Amino acid sequence: MSDLNPTPLDLTLDGGALTARLVDFPSVSGDEQALADAVEAALRGYPHLTVDRHGNNVVARTNLGRAERVVLAGHLDTVPIADNLPSYVDGDRLYGCGTSDMKSGVAVALRLAASLTEPNRDLTYVFYDCEEVEAHRNGLGHLVKDHPDWLAADFAVLMEPTGAMVEGGCQGTLRAQIRLTGVRAHAARSWLGDNAIHHAAEVLTRLETYEARRVEIDGLEYHEGLNAVRIDGGVAGNVIPDECVITINFRYAPDRSEAEAEKHVREVFDGFELTVTDFAAGALPGLAQPAARTFLEATGGRARAKFGWTDVARFSALGVPAVNYGPGEPDLAHKRDEWCSLSAIAETEERLRGWLAG
């Protein structure tokens, strides 16, 4: 499909037009090389930037010796195309795969990279691959592991679709399995066995009566949740089952560490066999940081907590407070009729430019 893009990327196009160019440059996860090449080539054309590359991840930065450094980051990949290319404009809407998630955010970052030759804060632009697939393939994760110095900063803005609203931090997620055991027997002589499924009653009662915590951090309200996401038990229609496994998912506010989250879950299910299978730490919103405070003012002062886990947590793990802020519509991500508002693209760029060039 590369014939859709015979010419190099022109970063002087307006935000909507540049978004359309990026959208018409297909880059489904795993197939980002051509787009990463184009992004790298375009950025190397600007002498105020130094450019590094690692795999299909491109990092550009200014080196002006400013007191603060800010990261603007976005992923290059999209979910699979669903008959929604090439892009087209209808009124204020640009339709197509990746318009909201998140080539509009990438376009804004690329335009700022090209045009902000003398920003008031040093800037690091990060474009990475494989955000839409398994965590171990995530390009930002590879940069964290192999080149954490490239990501050093005081604050980071991930330009994921937020409807041009600041979303602070993210909640952590922990998955665990609770295993109930019993003794197998023929159902006709059930008293010779011990029914493992029945022992799940107490676990599910604790879940049903669990009161999820709400907590305010940096002015944002987080809302936890503890849920069974799977239950499996049974051997055959005439057998008393000797095992039942409940998978639980704890979504926790970013004021808890991974260890604290695990301790809490173990307390809730005290007396049961519990194995943690899967962990992703949350990220504090960091809105009390100086860079964040001015960012919040520049973007209109509105912010809300982010409940789902996002890549901001990867910055958080490096000690870099991070927020999500982008022009895309979060509810349209991964939808066949995905679109992005052209005015939101322009507004997002204007707000960021006001913050960084003011």
Added chain:
Amino acid sequence: MSDLNPTPLDLTLDGGALTARLVDFPSVSGDEQALADAVEAALRGYPHLTVDRHGNNVVARTNLGRAERVVLAGHLDTVPIADNLPSYVDGDRLYGCGTSDMKSGVAVALRLAASLTEPNRDLTYVFYDCEEVEAHRNGLGHLVKDHPDWLAADFAVLMEPTGAMVEGGCQGTLRAQIRLTGVRAHAARSWLGDNAIHHAAEVLTRLETYEARRVEIDGLEYHEGLNAVRIDGGVAGNVIPDECVITINFRYAPDRSEAEAEKHVREVFDGFELTVTDFAAGALPGLAQPAARTFLEATGGRARAKFGWTDVARFSALGVPAVNYGPGEPDLAHKRDEWCSLSAIAETEERLRGWLAG
């Protein structure tokens, strides 16, 4: 494997030797025709018997105008052979596939059929196919449906393996599904959903605290049981599930009808959506019948309740009280090292002969 049996069945062999001959005549479910042919041919050699055939089911009877008629029945099929043919004798044990379940019982019935020319009760011998497989293939079921008159009697003895102990009646079994519903949501915003798995807490609590009834019928103690045999719920690791299904199995004493059993289960799970999926009525032991009383005395007076569902219920459905009584060892049925006690074969035959020839 028919070369194992080049000669016709000789019903004058002693019980152990005849059992060995039958065992060495492979008849895995669906492959009973050769054995049914041999049984039919052997029985047609006795002028005191009239013989009927339906499929691979053979029915022979005396017609002496006695006041009572008794059925002796056994299935011809076995579970698949597991390197346990041909049979061999080790001390008092005859080893091989089907020795206990139930060619020893068939051998006893065939010997009685051949030798009891003037029994004190009219006798009906029933040999049928496909007992070890799906209920709709069961040969006794086909006779119940197509020739119920062939099975008319005052009492029936099914010669399944019972360790030469009378097992009376059988419990019924009812399976049902209880469906819990909720509202799907992303696990990061669980308060927007309604977790169907959590709603299973109340159902499982009722199961865990359920007190199963024990009841004495005709001097035998039945023991009911109500159990979850399967539970399934869950969409994905990050989704609040909107459905959870619990399959329950109620094993009930034969003093409850199917309708009463269903009513009881609906009362226990009042307030929940319950669908009955599967039903098999129980069978009363019928040990108060005159034929049964003398049978019990002749077999030593010991009897116990049968908890599992068995083909006696098919007789019960025709209004014929039925018990299980056979020389095989029930715990060895379907085992690779299946065996039957040669002395139990002789004892069972002697007891039945005493009852029917006395």
